[in-house]
Amino acid sequence: MNVIVCVKQIPDPATPYRLEEGTNWLIRPEEQILDDTDRYGVEMGLQLVEPSGGTVTVVSMGPAGSGQGIRQALAMGADDAILIEDTSLRGSDALTTARVLAAAVGRREFGLVIAGTESTDGYSGVVPQMLAEILDVPALTYATKVEVDEGSVTIHRQTVAGYDVVTSSLPAVVSVTAGVVEPRYPTFKGIMDAKKKSIETLSMGDLGAERAPEQLVLSIVDAAERTAGRKIEDDGDAHEAIVALLAERKVI
Amino acid sequence: MAGYEPRLDEIVFTLTQVADLDSVAKLDGFQDIDADTARQILGEAGRFFSEVMAPLNRVGDRQGSVLTPEGTVRTPDGFKEAYKKYVDAGWSAAHLSERWGGGGLPYIIGVVIEEMFKTANMAFSLAPMLTHGAVEALERHGTDEMRAAYIEKLVSGEWTGTMNLTEPEAGSDLGAVRTRAERQEDGTYRLFGTKIFITWGDQDLTDNIIHLVLARTPGSPPGTKGISMFLVPKFILDEKGDPGERNDIKVVSLEHKLGIHASPTCVMSYGEEGRGAVGYLVGEEHQGMRNMFTMMNLARVGVGMEGVAIGERAYQQALGFARSRVQGREIGGDSKDSVVIIEHPDVRRMLLTIRANVEAMRSLLYVVAAEGDHQIHADSEERRKLAGDRLALMTPIVKAWCTDLGVEMASLGIQVHGGMGYIEETGAAQLLRDSRIAPIYEGTNGIQAIDLVLRKVPVEGGAVVSGLIAEMAAELDTMSPHEDLAQFREELAVAIQGLGETSTWLGERLIAGDLRSALAGATPYLRQFGTVLGGWLMARAAVAALSAPSGFEPDFLEEKVTIARFYGEQLLPVANALAPAVKGGAALLDGAGL
Numbered sequence: 001m002n003v004i005v006c007v008k009q010i011p012d013p014a015t016p017y018r019l020e021e022g023t024n025w026l027i028r029p030e031e032q033i034l035d036d037t038d039r040y041g042v043e044m045g046l047q048l049v050e051p052s053g054g055t056v057t058v059v060s061m062g063p064a065g066s067g068q069g070i071r072q073a074l075a076m077g078a079d080d081a082i083l084i085e086d087t088s089l090r091g092s093d094a095l096t097t098a099r100v101l102a103a104a105v106g107r108r109e110f111g112l113v114i115a116g117t118e119s120t121d122g123y124s125g126v127v128p129q130m131l132a133e134i135l136d137v138p139a140l141t142y143a144t145k146v147e148v149d150e151g152s153v154t155i156h157r158q159t160v161a162g163y164d165v166v167t168s169s170l171p172a173v174v175s176v177t178a179g180v181v182e183p184r185y186p187t188f189k190g191i192m193d194a195k196k197k198s199i200e201t202l203s204m205g206d207l208g209a210e211r212a213p214e215q216l217v218l219s220i221v222d223a224a225e226r227t228a229g230r231k232i233e234d235d236g237d238a239h240e241a242i243v244a245l246l247a248e249r250k251v252i
Numbered sequence: 253m254a255g256y257e258p259r260l261d262e263i264v265f266t267l268t269q270v271a272d273l274d275s276v277a278k279l280d281g282f283q284d285i286d287a288d289t290a291r292q293i294l295g296e297a298g299r300f301f302s303e304v305m306a307p308l309n310r311v312g313d314r315q316g317s318v319l320t321p322e323g324t325v326r327t328p329d330g331f332k333e334a335y336k337k338y339v340d341a342g343w344s345a346a347h348l349s350e351r352w353g354g355g356g357l358p359y360i361i362g363v364v365i366e367e368m369f370k371t372a373n374m375a376f377s378l379a380p381m382l383t384h385g386a387v388e389a390l391e392r393h394g395t396d397e398m399r400a401a402y403i404e405k406l407v408s409g410e411w412t413g414t415m416n417l418t419e420p421e422a423g424s425d426l427g428a429v430r431t432r433a434e435r436q437e438d439g440t441y442r443l444f445g446t447k448i449f450i451t452w453g454d455q456d457l458t459d460n461i462i463h464l465v466l467a468r469t470p471g472s473p474p475g476t477k478g479i480s481m482f483l484v485p486k487f488i489l490d491e492k493g494d495p496g497e498r499n500d501i502k503v504v505s506l507e508h509k510l511g512i513h514a515s516p517t518c519v520m521s522y523g524e525e526g527r528g529a530v531g532y533l534v535g536e537e538h539q540g541m542r543n544m545f546t547m548m549n550l551a552r553v554g555v556g557m558e559g560v561a562i563g564e565r566a567y568q569q570a571l572g573f574a575r576s577r578v579q580g581r582e583i584g585g586d587s588k589d590s591v592v593i594i595e596h597p598d599v600r601r602m603l604l605t606i607r608a609n610v611e612a613m614r615s616l617l618y619v620v621a622a623e624g625d626h627q628i629h630a631d632s633e634e635r636r637k638l639a640g641d642r643l644a645l646m647t648p649i650v651k652a653w654c655t656d657l658g659v660e661m662a663s664l665g666i667q668v669h670g671g672m673g674y675i676e677e678t679g680a681a682q683l684l685r686d687s688r689i690a691p692i693y694e695g696t697n698g699i700q701a702i703d704l705v706l707r708k709v710p711v712e713g714g715a716v717v718s719g720l721i722a723e724m725a726a727e728l729d730t731m732s733p734h735e736d737l738a739q740f741r742e743e744l745a746v747a748i749q750g751l752g753e754t755s756t757w758l759g760e761r762l763i764a765g766d767l768r769s770a771l772a773g774a775t776p777y778l779r780q781f782g783t784v785l786g787g788w789l790m791a792r793a794a795v796a797a798l799s800a801p802s803g804f805e806p807d808f809l810e811e812k813v814t815i816a817r818f819y820g821e822q823l824l825p826v827a828n829a830l831a832p833a834v835k836g837g838a839a840l841l842d843g844a845g846l
Contacts, residue, residue, distance in 0.1 A: 014257060029805060033295070066803075071292055185304070186296050188342035188355050195289065 001111035001148065001170070002054045003045040005078065006101055006131070007038040009062055009069030010121040017121070024217035025091040026121060030065045034072040037116035039183035040176050045114050046077045047181060048148050054111070055079040059104050061089065061097055067199060074194035075186035081197070082107070086204040093215030094122075098130030103209035104202065105135060112153060113173045117142060132173035140166050141175045253679025254572040256306040256372050256565055258298030261808050262611065263364060264291050268803075269796035270789055271618035276358045279629035285358060287803060293357070297343060297365050304334050305372035312375050312514025313682045317455070319506045325454040325516045331376065335409075335457040343369075344380050344409030348387060352399075352407040358629075360621040366554065367617070370561035374686050375514035377561075379412050379452045381554045386413025386464055388550055389481070393535035393543045398483060401493055402462055411458050415551070416447040416465040416484075416520065417544065424699055426541065427475035431467040431522060433482055433531060441482055442528025443467055446504070446521050449693075453518030454486070454503045460495040461486040465522070465531060466540050473538070481540035482531035484522070500529045511685030548694065549644075552651040553620060555694045559654030559661075560617055562687040563610040566665030569680050570606065573669050574599050593668075602668050606661045608819040611793070612786030613654045619789060620646045641716045645708045646785070648700035652775075653782025655690035656697060662687040701774035704781070705758055706767070714759045721755070724748050724788040730795045736813065737794055740820030744787050750828040751784045757835050769837040776833035787824040790816040 009032035011017055018027045045056040056078040060070055064085045074081060082104050089100065105113055113135070118125035132139030143155035144163060151170050156163040158177055186194075204211070232241045246252045267273045268287045277285045308330050315328040338344060347362025348354025362384075369377040387406050390399055405411040422428035431445025443465060447453075454461065463484045472478030487495030502524050507517040522529040535543045574594040582591045593599045623646070626639035662684040666673035673680040691697040709717055725748050731741040754777055761770040794816035797809040 030803065031291070066288060066291075068288075068292060068295065072296070075292070075296060185300050185337065185341050187340065188293070188346045191293050191296055192284065192289075192355070194292075195284070 001049060001052050002109060003049055003056050004105050004108060004110045004113045005038070005041045005045045005056060005058050005073070006105075006113065006115040006127070007042065007058045007060050007070070007073050008035045008119045008121070009033065009060060009065065009067075010035045010119065013120055019220060023091055024220050028063050028065065032062075032065050032069050034069040035116065035120050037118070037120055037178055038073065039076070040178055040180050041114040041116055042073050042076050042078055043181045043183040044146055044174075044176050045112075046184075048112065048146070057082065057108060057110075059101055060084070061092075061100050061104075064201065070199055071191075071194045072186065074197045074199075075191040076184060077186075077190060079197065081199040083199055083201045084203070084207060085201055088204055088211065091217075092211060094124040094126045095130060095212035095215075098127050098134055099212060100204070100207065100209050101127070101131050102134040103207040105131070111170045112148065113137075113171070114146075115173065115175050117175045117177055128173055128175035135171075135173065138168040138172045139175070140168055140172055143174050143176045144180055146174055146176065146180060253310050253682065254569045256302045256568060258294070258302060258368050258371070259564075260291065260295055260298060261804060262812075263294060263614075265797075265801075265804060265808070265812065266611070266614050266618050266793070267360065267364065269801055270615045270793050271360060271622045273360065273622075276360055276622050276625045279358070279625060280631070281356065281629065282358050282625075285361065290361060293346075293361065294364055294368075297346075298368050300338075300341060300343065301368040301372040304337055305369060305376060308334055308376065308514075309373045310679065310682070312373065313511075313686075314513075316513035317506065317516035319503060319516075323503055325456060325503060325506070325518070327455055327457060327516075328514050331514065332457050334376075335379075338380075339409035342408075344383070345407045348384070348407045349391070352387070352391075352403045354407050359624045360618060363553070363557065363617065363621040363624075367557050367561055367564075367614075370558050371564050373514070374558055374561060375512035378512070378515045379455065379457070380409060381551065382415055382452060383409065383411075383413040384554075385415060385548075385551050386462055389464055389534065389543060390483070393481070393539075394483070398532060398534070401489060402483070402485075405460070406462060409458075411460045411462055412452060412455065413462045413464065414450055414453055415544070415548075416450055416453075416463050418449045419446060420448055424696060426466065426479065429466050429468060429479055431465065433467040433469050433480065433533075434528065435469065441467075441469075441531045441533060442523060443482060443484060443531045444523035444528055446519065448519050449507070450518040450520045451515055451693075453520050454516060459487070463501070463520075464534065464544070466544060467531075469537055476541040478538055479540040480537045481534040481543050483534050484529050484531040488530050500525045500527050510688055511682065512689055549647055550624075551694050552647050552700070553617070553624070555690050556613075556647075556650035556652075556654040557617055558687070558690040559656070559658030560610060560613045562658040562683055562690070563606060563613065563661040566662045566680065566683050566687075567603065567606045567610055569678075569683065570665040570668035571603055573672070573678070573680075574603060577669075577672075599668060602664050604815070604818050605823065606664055608790070608815050608823055609657050609661055609786070611815055612790050612819050612823075613657060615789035615793060616646070616782070616785050617650055617654065620650050638719075641711060642720065644711070645704075645716050645720065648695075648704040648708065649778060649782045649785065651694065652691065652697035652700035652704075652778050653785075655687075656779070657782075658687045658690055659684070697778075698775060701778040702771060704778050705770050705774040706762070709755065709758060710762055714755070717755050718752075721748060721752050724784070727788055727791050727795075731791055734795065734798055736798070737791070737817070737820075740791060740794065740817050740824075743820055743824050744784075744791055747784045747787055747824050747827045750831055751780060754780060754831050754834040772838035772841050773834035773836060776830040780827045780830040780834060783824060783827040783830075787820055787827070790819040790824075794820070 058073045058078045058081045061084040070081050115128040129139050140155045142158040144158045145156035147154045154167040157166045232238050312328045317325050317327050346355040347357045350356035390403050433441040433443050465482045465484050466479050488497045490496035502521045504519040504521045577593045578590045579593050623639040623643040630636045666680045669680050672678050731737045794813050797812040
């Protein structure tokens with residue numbers, strides 16, 4: 001079985017993010033890194049193809065920059081990459097992203113498409129579902145465990161109360177949560193080998209994909225500053241106040 | 253303790269703009285290494301060390317390595333698993349020869365990887381550091397059989413190596429070594445004696461440990477001329493080359509130390525059971541001292557690195573604290589609100605002092621590492637010789653200047669925290685405790701200063717020093733067009749001239765045979781030399797940053813210029829203040845009633 005993993009290059013979250021004036025689009029530096037949440041998908045893909053000897057292809061949309069983030073996925077062991085880079089895609093929203101990814105994924109034969117639940121820079125959290133819809137395959141989301149067996153995939157789908165066990169036929173799209181597997185650290189050899197792996201770069205023209213109707217970011221508001229904490233003085237009944245507080249937050 | 257995030261931009265900038273990674277990449281065999289590849293490798297290495305090794309720094313300090321009742325060492329929780337990941341990922345072997353299964357990267361990249369390990373976890377990093385030394389010694393002096401049996405496992409990190417020099421009566425003066433080695437009919441030796449201060453002398457990370465031991469054969473001449481080097485495995489290899497019978501080596505005790513608690517410092521007893529520890533001669537008999545110095549030189553650069561590493565960690569720790577600790581009002585502002593202490597000029601000065609010193613030290617470290625690559629791989633004999641001379645000259649400076657500063661910067665890091673820094677929970681205190689060994693081991697900093705003055709300054713009649721000083725002076729020309737660097741340039745010119753004067757003065761003392769005066773000034777001279785080298789390389793960094801090299805954000809480059817200027821305008825000027833101490837002679841030292 002061949003697996004396709006959707007990944008994203010994002011600006012290093014340890015650095016301050018800046019938005020372009022007017023459009024409110026994220027300014028992307030030359031050096032971007034692999035979104036940490038994508039490491040789980042890549043690892044999952046690698047583990048799933050190991051028994052059958054299939055391939056793992058990573059697919060990504062966005063400005064290539066130095067390509068460091070893509071190579072990080074290849075260094076982990078993915079076999080090759082498809083990168084869709086097109087200036088006309090600047091500022092595109094979740095639907096456009098899903099259309100573009102679907103067009104790219106559709107160029108390959110695959111049993112499973114894996115994605116993270118959401119990216120660390122955009123947080124829309126809907127791309128995997130849209131992607132499945134456009135590819136016309138089942139979407140199995142929020143997986144904390146994934147097993148593939150003879151043409152079907154079974155996941156543990158995380159819920160508020162615990163998890164659901166969901167099974168579907170292949171091919172399918174699965175979105176995985178952080179912690180579904182422990183991502184490996186690339187080996188030194190893997191990093192050097194990654195330099196020789198193929199990264200196919202495609203434009204919108206190559207794909208024949210269309211941009212979806214525009215999403216506009218109208219305004220950006222600073223997050224509210226954190227307010228001071230509340231002190232509960234213990235006159236013997238502090239536990240009741242704490243219980244009430246926890247109940248109010250629906251923790252208990 | 254705060255975490256550790258390698259400052260990759262700063263590292264890559266120093267590699268490419270200060271240490272000229274390009275010229276190393278052009279050397280035979282290194283074609284795979286360009287700035288992009290370096291960034292990729294170091295980015296992944298940095299992530300590994302910050303995520304896997306840095307969290308174990310505190311655990312290692314708290315638990316320490318301990319001696320079990322069975323006489324073996326147990327490492328702190330998590331060390332064994334982390335070590336396996338480290339070996340599996342290939343980081344131990346990255347810069348070692350492909351011939352032995354290494355990654356074939358230049359030494360300069362290996363240095364950065366090691367720096368990251370040390371910044372994440374200094375105590376842990378000593379195990380591979382000594383292993384690398386053992387590889388180097390076997391590569392140069394071992395027999396083919398020896399290399400076949402041991403070197404690949406050491407390169408991969410599957411086994412570790414140690415250096416056994418010190419004895420209770422033989423510390424800085426190794427001529428007093430008494431451990432004896434008796435030759436057997438089959439050509440092997442049996443060793444008897446006690447070694448102390450053996451770093452990572454035992455551990456539970458690997459299946460075998462390869463000790464390199466200095467000992468005397470019967471009838472050998474006294475002093476260092478009678479010392480030979482032996483390879484003594486913890487487990488003697490069986491016919492298949494796997495660890496077999498336990499050798500007659502015992503860990504008698506572990507030292508209780510000020511810092512680096514995770515690093516087991518062992519008292520080792522060889523031949524205590526009476527049969528003698530089985531050992532194999534490495535290199536020629538009586539050449540042990542010289543051959544051991546193959547390991548010592550690299551190890552000295554490795555220890556110098558600890559000054560950079562501790563300084564970097566102290567900076568990150570202090571910066572994090574200063575950005576979150578609210579105390580006092582803004583000086584010179586109207587607001588009555590309390591501010592985070594990083595707003596206070598004195599706190600900013602402390603942070604900048606740490607950072608500028610760290611970046612100057614890092615520059616010197618990488619430049620020295622590049623010379624290490626040129627020494628072996630440069631295409632002309634002339635360049636190889638120059639690199640060898642420069643490496644030899646700057647090794648004691650890297651070792652002593654960086655480690656002295658490491659202690660000072662760790663101390664300053666505590667100062668930023670105020671009272672909280674003196675409390676162990678904060679994590680700043682561990683850095684100071686860990687840092688304190690670095691000026692002592694691998695040759696005390698006093699020994700380094702003697703090495704610099706007696707052995708390195710006189711090379712080629714002083715031409716190596718004067719050549720380096722001339723090259724420093726040439727940097728002044730590249731600074732001239734930049735108005736922003738005018739004051740820095742002036743300070744650097746004065747500092748270089750001052751270094752020339754003290755160097756000449758020392759040279760004259762040596763020629764006159766007045767060694768006592770020369771050595772009285774050795775330590776301040778080394779400090780002066782290091783400070784000026786730092787100024788030279790920070791000037792190079794400033795000029796490079798002003799030329800807006802690609803691959804770096806404008807904000808980063810602007811900041812780099814500021815840090816370099818701070819070093820040049822405010823730290824470098826102390827260099828010349830050391831001149832009276834260099835040239836003071838021994839009169840006052842001898843006159844004091846000590």
